[in-house]
Amino acid sequence: MQTSIHDSHFILRRLHSLFGLIPIGGFLVLHIWENGQSHLGAEYFNYYVAQPIMHTTYLLIIEIVVIALPLLFHAGYGLVIIGSGSAEPFRYRYRRNWLYWLQRVSGVAIVAFLALHIGLTRVAAWLDPAIYQDLFGYMQQSLTQPVTLVVYLLGLWLSVFHLSNGLATAAIAWGLTTNAAAQRRFGYVCLLIGVILGSLGTHALIGFLP
Amino acid sequence: MTTQPPDVVPESADLILNRDPLLAFELGNDDSLPASSIDQIDLKIRRQDDPFSKPYWQQFRLPCQGKETITALLRKLRNQPVTIDGETVDPVAFDHNCMEEVCGACAILINGKPRMACSALIEEFNGMITLEPLSKFPIIRDLIVDRSRMFAHLKRVKAWITLDGTWETQQPPLRMSPHDVAVNYLYSRCMYCGCCMAACPQYDENQEFVGPATLAQVRLLNHHPLGQYEKTERLHRIMTVGGLSDCGNAQNCVRVCPKEIPLTTAIGELGRAVTWQLFKDLFGD
Numbered sequence: 468m469q470t471s472i473h474d475s476h477f478i479l480r481r482l483h484s485l486f487g488l489i490p491i492g493g494f495l496v497l498h499i500w501e502n503g504q505s506h507l508g509a510e511y512f513n514y515y516v517a518q519p520i521m522h523t524t525y526l527l528i529i530e531i532v533v534i535a536l537p538l539l540f541h542a543g544y545g546l547v548i549i550g551s552g553s554a555e556p557f558r559y560r561y562r563r564n565w566l567y568w569l570q571r572v573s574g575v576a577i578v579a580f581l582a583l584h585i586g587l588t589r590v591a592a593w594l595d596p597a598i599y600q601d602l603f604g605y606m607q608q609s610l611t612q613p614v615t616l617v618v619y620l621l622g623l624w625l626s627v628f629h630l631s632n633g634l635a636t637a638a639i640a641w642g643l644t645t646n647a648a649a650q651r652r653f654g655y656v657c658l659l660i661g662v663i664l665g666s667l668g669t670h671a672l673i674g675f676l677p
Numbered sequence: 678m679t680t681q682p683p684d685v686v687p688e689s690a691d692l693i694l695n696r697d698p699l700l701a702f703e704l705g706n707d708d709s710l711p712a713s714s715i716d717q718i719d720l721k722i723r724r725q726d727d728p729f730s731k732p733y734w735q736q737f738r739l740p741c742q743g744k745e746t747i748t749a750l751l752r753k754l755r756n757q758p759v760t761i762d763g764e765t766v767d768p769v770a771f772d773h774n775c776m777e778e779v780c781g782a783c784a785i786l787i788n789g790k791p792r793m794a795c796s797a798l799i800e801e802f803n804g805m806i807t808l809e810p811l812s813k814f815p816i817i818r819d820l821i822v823d824r825s826r827m828f829a830h831l832k833r834v835k836a837w838i839t840l841d842g843t844w845e846t847q848q849p850p851l852r853m854s855p856h857d858v859a860v861n862y863l864y865s866r867c868m869y870c871g872c873c874m875a876a877c878p879q880y881d882e883n884q885e886f887v888g889p890a891t892l893a894q895v896r897l898l899n900h901h902p903l904g905q906y907e908k909t910e911r912l913h914r915i916m917t918v919g920g921l922s923d924c925g926n927a928q929n930c931v932r933v934c935p936k937e938i939p940l941t942t943a944i945g946e947l948g949r950a951v952t953w954q955l956f957k958d959l960f961g962d
């Protein structure tokens with residue numbers, strides 16, 4: 468009998484779950500917290516937030532290994548998982564079934580949002596290093612366009628939803644919460660985490676506005 | 678007020694001449710029955726003549742009592758298979774057996790959701806009742822589906838207890854606490870009707886997922902005094918394609934289960950067991 472560690476299917480599913488929380492979920496929390504410093508003004512943000520990140524040792528390797536590769540795997544394998552299911556949110560109007568459906572809808576939407584977000588920031592800065600000299604000013608210019616602001620708000624709240632709902636389902640998958648009562652309790656904890664993260668992120672986005 | 682069928686044993690001649698008092702009750706011809714609030718009902722049934730032909734819809738209007746079940750209605754329809762347009766058609770084929778929600782044969786979609794036809798009372802529904810074959814399973818005819826896949830799932834996860842072995846079979850079984858007996862009883866009520874699988878977004882004819890009921894049997898047998906000896910093997914069998922990790926936590930299963938089996942608790946407990954097993958496989962026992 469083959470054991471679990473020789474079964475790629477099981478290992479891939481568990482890695483998909485793990486990567487969603489660490490490092491991607493962890494990075495999202497860090498990212499929101501860092502950008503919360505947008506309220507302290509352009510000078511502070513450029514000097515204390517943008518500069519230290521730019522001068523981090525092995526930055527490119529960290530970006531690729533800790534963020535890009537896990538994200539690509541999580542998104543790619545996530546799309547495979549979406550293909551294996553068929554949600555019926557209107558036939559079965561139960562809360563968890565809606566969350567199941569929204570988790571998949573938000574996953575696809577986040578892939579589109581991230582392509583835009585990374586293109587507008589990281590890739591744009593690659594092509595034009597001057598952006599890094601005044602990152603705050605660049606973001607302010609971007610976000611004062613109502614379309615960009617709405618897209619960023621949507622992207623933020625979808626990502627926060629995807630993380631907090633993913634945390635609740637990962638708790639079931641890994642066996643942290645076993646019975647229905649525990650799953651419901653932890654669901655509310657995840658809801659609270661989501662609301663806090665989403666509010667922090669919204670606060671951060673507002674901070675960039677003039 | 679409930680109405681009971683007449684307590685009369687039919688004579689054989691009555692049966693031959695179709696004068697069965699039970700049948701008279703089902704047909705609503707028995708004058709002794711009290712009047713009910715519902716006296717007729719419209720049925721819309723999705724029909725299919727064979728596994729390969731196209732499905733089509735037919736409507737019927739039948740006399741009925743509110744306390745009658747959908748199975749009783751289908752039995753009545755079998756005697757008078759006349760559509761709402763007055764056309765006499767082939768009787769609707771359907772599965773039923775125990776008539777008391779313990780065998781699992783009569784699971785169909787009633788108004789779009791999986792239910793046992795034998796325990797669904799007409800008075801629970803408003804207006805026309807729509808009947809369809811159980812989703813996710815290949816259709817044999819009308820409301821009859823092929824659920825043999827479910828037996829394959831049970832074999833796949835080793836949903837049995839090995840009694841023959843090198844040990845002394847005369848030994849008394851291990852003792853279980855009353856609490857464990859009570860919890861295991863919840864899972865032992867599974868009748869393998871397939872309602873949970875019909876409602877599961879991850880379960881499909883084209884997918885390998887073994888479904889919630891099968892996983893609940895792994896939970897049950899892994900806590901059985903004799904079944905626990907093969908716990909690791911069962912866990913390994915659900916740590917693969919079609920196993921536990923194919924669950925998407927939509928939790929429709931526990932909502933539609935007619936026996937109210939705590940399927941999501943079984944899945945959560947197996948999640949924990951499988952995580953420990955993964956650590957054991959990775960780092961040694």
